[in-house]
Amino acid sequence: MLQNRNARIGLGLLGPMIAIVIVAPVLPLPDPTATDAANAFASPSAEHWFGTDHHGRDLFARTLLGGRVSLLFGLGSTAIGLLLGVPIGLASGYFGGNVDEGLMRFMDLFLAFPSLLLALLILAVFGGSMQYAILAVGLVFTPRIARIVRGSTLSERNETYIEAAKARGESHTHILVHELLPNVKSPIIVEASIRIGFGILIGTSLSFLGLGAQPPNPDWGYMIAESRDYLYNSPWFMLWPGLFLSITVLGFNMLGDGLRDILNVEIEEQ
Amino acid sequence: MSKNKRSPSNQTMTRARTAQSTSDRLLEIDGLSVEYQLPDRTIKALRDVSMSLEEGETLGIAGESGSGKSTLALAILQYLGDNGNVSGGSISFKDTSLLDASDEDLRSIRGNEIAHVPQNPQTSLNPSITVGEQIAEVIRLHQGKSSTEAKEDAIGILRQVNISDPEENYERYPHELSGGMQQRVLIAMALSCNPELLILDEPTTGLDVTTQSKILSLINELKDEFNTSIVLITHDLGVLAETSDRVAILYAGELVEKGTTSDIFSNSANPYTRGLLAATPDIETERELKPIPGNIPNLDRVPDGCIFADRCEFVEDECRTGQIDLEAVDDGSGHVTRCRRWEHVVDEPLKTSESEGTTSGPVDEAYDSDRKLLEAKNLTKTFGETGLLDQVFGGEQPVQAVNGVDIDVCESETVGIVGESGCGKSTLGRLMVQLLDQDEGTIEFRGEDISSTSDAFDEFRKDTSIVFQNPDSSLNPQKRVYTILERPLDLLADGAEQDKDERIAKLLMQVGLGPEYATKYPGELSGGEKQRVGIARAFASNPKFVVLDEPVASLDASVQANILDLLQELKAEYNTSYLLISHDLSVVNHICDRVAVMYLGEIVETGPKSDVFNPPYHPYTQALLSSIPSMDPEDDRERIHLEGDVPSARNPPSGCSFHSRCPKKIGEQCEQSKPELEGTNAGGQDNRHRVSCHLDEEQMNEPVRET
Amino acid sequence: MGKFGRYLAIRSLYSILILWGVTLVVFGVTQILPGDPATMVLGPYVSEQGIELVNERLGLNKPLPVQYFDWITGIFVGDWGLSFQYEQPVYDIVVPRMLRTAQLALVAFLLVVCIGVPLGVVAAIYRGSYVDTVVSAVTYVWLAVPGYVFGILFILLLGGPVFYLFPSSGYVAPSESISGWFGHILLPSVTLALMMVAHVLRQTRSELIDTLQSEYVRTARLKGLDERTVLVKHALRNGIIPTVTLLALKLGSLLGGTVLIEYVFSYPGIGTLTVEAIHNRDLPVLQMSILLIAAAYVIANLIADVLYTYLDPRIEYGGA
Numbered sequence A: 001m002l003q004n005r006n007a008r009i010g011l012g013l014l015g016p017m018i019a020i021v022i023v024a025p026v027l028p029l030p031d032p033t034a035t036d037a038a039n040a041f042a043s044p045s046a047e048h049w050f051g052t053d054h055h056g057r058d059l060f061a062r063t064l065l066g067g068r069v070s071l072l073f074g075l076g077s078t079a080i081g082l083l084l085g086v087p088i089g090l091a092s093g094y095f096g097g098n099v100d101e102g103l104m105r106f107m108d109l110f111l112a113f114p115s116l117l118l119a120l121l122i123l124a125v126f127g128g129s130m131q132y133a134i135l136a137v138g139l140v141f142t143p144r145i146a147r148i149v150r151g152s153t154l155s156e157r158n159e160t161y162i163e164a165a166k167a168r169g170e171s172h173t174h175i176l177v178h179e180l181l182p183n184v185k186s187p188i189i190v191e192a193s194i195r196i197g198f199g200i201l202i203g204t205s206l207s208f209l210g211l212g213a214q215p216p217n218p219d220w221g222y223m224i225a226e227s228r229d230y231l232y233n234s235p236w237f238m239l240w241p242g243l244f245l246s247i248t249v250l251g252f253n254m255l256g257d258g259l260r261d262i263l264n265v266e267i268e269e270q
Numbered sequence B: 001m002s003k004n005k006r007s008p009s010n011q012t013m014t015r016a017r018t019a020q021s022t023s024d025r026l027l028e029i030d031g032l033s034v035e036y037q038l039p040d041r042t043i044k045a046l047r048d049v050s051m052s053l054e055e056g057e058t059l060g061i062a063g064e065s066g067s068g069k070s071t072l073a074l075a076i077l078q079y080l081g082d083n084g085n086v087s088g089g090s091i092s093f094k095d096t097s098l099l100d101a102s103d104e105d106l107r108s109i110r111g112n113e114i115a116h117v118p119q120n121p122q123t124s125l126n127p128s129i130t131v132g133e134q135i136a137e138v139i140r141l142h143q144g145k146s147s148t149e150a151k152e153d154a155i156g157i158l159r160q161v162n163i164s165d166p167e168e169n170y171e172r173y174p175h176e177l178s179g180g181m182q183q184r185v186l187i188a189m190a191l192s193c194n195p196e197l198l199i200l201d202e203p204t205t206g207l208d209v210t211t212q213s214k215i216l217s218l219i220n221e222l223k224d225e226f227n228t229s230i231v232l233i234t235h236d237l238g239v240l241a242e243t244s245d246r247v248a249i250l251y252a253g254e255l256v257e258k259g260t261t262s263d264i265f266s267n268s269a270n271p272y273t274r275g276l277l278a279a280t281p282d283i284e285t286e287r288e289l290k291p292i293p294g295n296i297p298n299l300d301r302v303p304d305g306c307i308f309a310d311r312c313e314f315v316e317d318e319c320r321t322g323q324i325d326l327e328a329v330d331d332g333s334g335h336v337t338r339c340r341r342w343e344h345v346v347d348e349p350l351k352t353s354e355s356e357g358t359t360s361g362p363v364d365e366a367y368d369s370d371r372k373l374l375e376a377k378n379l380t381k382t383f384g385e386t387g388l389l390d391q392v393f394g395g396e397q398p399v400q401a402v403n404g405v406d407i408d409v410c411e412s413e414t415v416g417i418v419g420e421s422g423c424g425k426s427t428l429g430r431l432m433v434q435l436l437d438q439d440e441g442t443i444e445f446r447g448e449d450i451s452s453t454s455d456a457f458d459e460f461r462k463d464t465s466i467v468f469q470n471p472d473s474s475l476n477p478q479k480r481v482y483t484i485l486e487r488p489l490d491l492l493a494d495g496a497e498q499d500k501d502e503r504i505a506k507l508l509m510q511v512g513l514g515p516e517y518a519t520k521y522p523g524e525l526s527g528g529e530k531q532r533v534g535i536a537r538a539f540a541s542n543p544k545f546v547v548l549d550e551p552v553a554s555l556d557a558s559v560q561a562n563i564l565d566l567l568q569e570l571k572a573e574y575n576t577s578y579l580l581i582s583h584d585l586s587v588v589n590h591i592c593d594r595v596a597v598m599y600l601g602e603i604v605e606t607g608p609k610s611d612v613f614n615p616p617y618h619p620y621t622q623a624l625l626s627s628i629p630s631m632d633p634e635d636d637r638e639r640i641h642l643e644g645d646v647p648s649a650r651n652p653p654s655g656c657s658f659h660s661r662c663p664k665k666i667g668e669q670c671e672q673s674k675p676e677l678e679g680t681n682a683g684g685q686d687n688r689h690r691v692s693c694h695l696d697e698e699q700m701n702e703p704v705r706e707t
Numbered sequence C: 001m002g003k004f005g006r007y008l009a010i011r012s013l014y015s016i017l018i019l020w021g022v023t024l025v026v027f028g029v030t031q032i033l034p035g036d037p038a039t040m041v042l043g044p045y046v047s048e049q050g051i052e053l054v055n056e057r058l059g060l061n062k063p064l065p066v067q068y069f070d071w072i073t074g075i076f077v078g079d080w081g082l083s084f085q086y087e088q089p090v091y092d093i094v095v096p097r098m099l100r101t102a103q104l105a106l107v108a109f110l111l112v113v114c115i116g117v118p119l120g121v122v123a124a125i126y127r128g129s130y131v132d133t134v135v136s137a138v139t140y141v142w143l144a145v146p147g148y149v150f151g152i153l154f155i156l157l158l159g160g161p162v163f164y165l166f167p168s169s170g171y172v173a174p175s176e177s178i179s180g181w182f183g184h185i186l187l188p189s190v191t192l193a194l195m196m197v198a199h200v201l202r203q204t205r206s207e208l209i210d211t212l213q214s215e216y217v218r219t220a221r222l223k224g225l226d227e228r229t230v231l232v233k234h235a236l237r238n239g240i241i242p243t244v245t246l247l248a249l250k251l252g253s254l255l256g257g258t259v260l261i262e263y264v265f266s267y268p269g270i271g272t273l274t275v276e277a278i279h280n281r282d283l284p285v286l287q288m289s290i291l292l293i294a295a296a297y298v299i300a301n302l303i304a305d306v307l308y309t310y311l312d313p314r315i316e317y318g319g320a
């Protein structure tokens, strides 16, 4: 795995980020929600390593802790997307015919909306909150994942080992779970790692629009949104969350590309 | 109707010219070595290969996969890709050293003086440019002709390679042509600038026999006409015997033997060449196949001594040390072999004697109408029934894959189904194990309709099984061999009967693999080993009836014989019946008791092997048999060339489905009324040899007349 | 009807079906949105009677299927209803916004085509070289940095105290001032274009690399053709087909996917309108803006599929 340059860089970027996210809550950080109006828009200093925001809150603590929400968002939405998309894609590709038509036409309906807009709509129905935002993005991912899984399943299902299984009288469930799934796992893994990065991006976008993570707890997207009004007061305010966010997404993207090469997967980019 | 008799004169003529005058040497390869650089290792694809080609001569290069034969072709053209490089030796063409030629020189040589016909016609033509333009562009490039002239020339050359309606086909895109026509286009493209050297890389692989035979005659005709020198690369010895003046045999990147065609085919002095000859089934002789044991070695580590030593039956200690040089067998003809012990080797008889009877089963004993195991009646299967939308918008017709086929299989019998691609034979095989449901028709197993009760169906499922063509695809790459063999045991075998581990070990042993294979993944096995696992899986549940769907088609010749032998052994041991599906008449001839010939979803002739493969024939069977390349270079029997391609099964011809291509067609009757499968007199009173044709027996006996 | 004509007909019919499905979804979603329209129109403290009146006027007391039917027929005759919030015809609110977004999208699209495709081709030809490495690295970054971060950075650098080159927000109609229009539209469209350039570039590169390794390109080279002809005539044509369809899809998402960028640049387009409508529960506006965005998407998909089928002679004209 480390022979692949992309994968190596991806892991190199993700490793520290994930480590930070995991250990941040137990680090002796300043209180991320403690305001100090007198000390707003401070530049980086020994006391505030990353500077402070418009309320004088410590940006170092907020940035380190803000990753939690974003990462959770990426993982959570991807997990939901996989949970729904993989079975739909498998069934669609394997059974073909009317099952395929029905499922895919249903999925197409959701593909008629831009991702962010669909997430916004779903949130409009359920109300903006972290849980619903994750669910919404998971639902947005579902048809896209289903399509990829379906594509791989279609090319696998004509392999004669599937026929061999049918010839000995295996049940459909067995064929789907034990014969097909292991053989489409590579594209699923690749897609998942790219989706996580994408999920983080959408998640922060929703927070940016005020529909995801709720204040005052720190989140990268929300921090960037807040910083927007104070750009000229302090560029640091936006820089730190923006940088951390980008590095994380970059890490997942490169890991995904690396995995694609390692696992020898062909996925259409769309 | 075209028919063509090859003239032997050309061969004798060029053979006489084999004298060592360097003056008319066109191509000289000397000590060529080629390496491929992979991230973690280096593959020594060719090592110290030397050969030469005279003007007007056809040099055949034979080898199995991994022999380096395609690499050789690309090395001549100096097109080895980013990771391949020539690590030694020289290639000179006329007086130019190709290894030193500049890019510009190479460009003016490629396509102009040396033309290449690649292996895979389907992927080798640009899909979005008309075939005519793809030819015309070479003419414009190398001959500086105007577009109109180039177009005229291109149409002319399309006509020369026997493409009908060349003006019309000029404007077509590659995907609109059949495989055979695509191959012709590639040949036309290569010939368009009248090259001095034509390199043909597996020109007929993947084509049906009848098409192959047409392409081979075309090559022979064109050679006479254009006086082009040809390097022909193939794995098929029959193709070589048909076309070559001289032959070079490659094994694992080394040249192991070289000589005139008759040196090689009747006087080989190399154990590998002899092994290949003995392992290849030949429809004309009923002889036992002698497989070559083992596999081609890995080429990242080349062992000391003879590269073939591990598989050679003549091996002695002396073979395993030092470098084995090419030794001259016959100075006059230039026959050389890379073998230290060739003098012992030539003393042995070349081919195993005529049938010792173990492989070709005694023909008439197996059939016994009282011991019918399986009987299918009126099987019919149609694919792609059009949906509502298609009907509204005038979609395509459904495909009649299998159309009213009756077939029966007796206990311990092997029935063969032959036919070309698209004739429905694979669909029939799948129907026979109920991988597909028939639209019409019944299958009786041990006299009971399998759809009558679910018990009957379960029993059928338990007692039947299938072996697939491509072992890469038929084994789940994510499962260990143990798991692959375990599932059918769990599902179908009588559980308590035996210990699973023991049974799996026994199965592996029976297919010639050790118990250590149980823990391997398919990716760790060679093609032949995978097919053995596939066979073990088919036999796990003790089946009484096994469909063999092209079981050896994707394997190298030396491995094929192993697998065929294994199948024969297992049949004897398990007392199984086979339905063997194959496009290869030699294979069918080799192991079947009875044969059915299929064309467009129907059986056109059926009966005991000896009856079907001898007159009276159905005209289609006759054409098929005449198309098989002969392993005997002196053989120049007549070929029957069927016109055009197999018609679409969406829209089969009326009357006799073969009438659109039949060389013996007798007018309206054939076009309008469908002939029945009827018994021939020669087939004896029980009507076992049946033919569906309006001709009477005498007419069927006749050879095809020139028209 | 030719094969292609038949395909076109089936594919278009299918798009219409999808759009119809979209109207159902949109209508359904707006029905279950929390909140009562009348309260939204009149504010929280209204009498029963007032609600009755409003419901009557908005047709909200009719049965749902009738409402749906009225809505659909209204769309076709240009009667798109009244905005709850602005008390103006929806048509007059949504259409100008859509047109403004379209301007933004078109400028961005031009940038994507003019930058992404050529760079992708160059990267593929000089695969593994210095140029390729730099281009790949840059696209990775573009893909990872959220568009709104870029937007904010641009504003910070070019629209503010550092260099005041462009206005950072708003919109000026080209009829008023061409330079004003261009100034306002450039930053948001560059921002929009960045991520898509990265996508298109990567796709162009990888498809062209595949094509350059294909057997028919080998055939072309072995004919003795020079590298330029091989590239332009034999490789580009096939290698670019997937990119063309990707571009069509991108145009679709540009037309609808500009919410964030419009928001950052306070650009009065359909994206910001939609977000506003969600916040304000302005159902008639929400319905139509989503429907328009989805229509742009579906039509872009249709164009992409049809183009692909048209350009690639190998494709069999299957069903939808």
Ligand code: SF4
Residues within 6 Å of the ligand: B270, B271, B272, B306, B307, B308, B309, B310, B312, B313, B314, B315, B316, B319, B324, B338, B339, B340, B341, B342
């Ligand atoms: S040198 Fe020895 S091992 Fe090699 S082919 Fe000859 S006899 Fe066999």
Ligand code: SF4
Residues within 6 Å of the ligand: B618, B619, B620, B656, B657, B658, B659, B660, B662, B663, B664, B665, B666, B670, B675, B692, B693, B694, B695
């Ligand atoms: S029936 Fe007529 S067309 Fe058919 S095979 Fe016999 S002679 Fe030929």
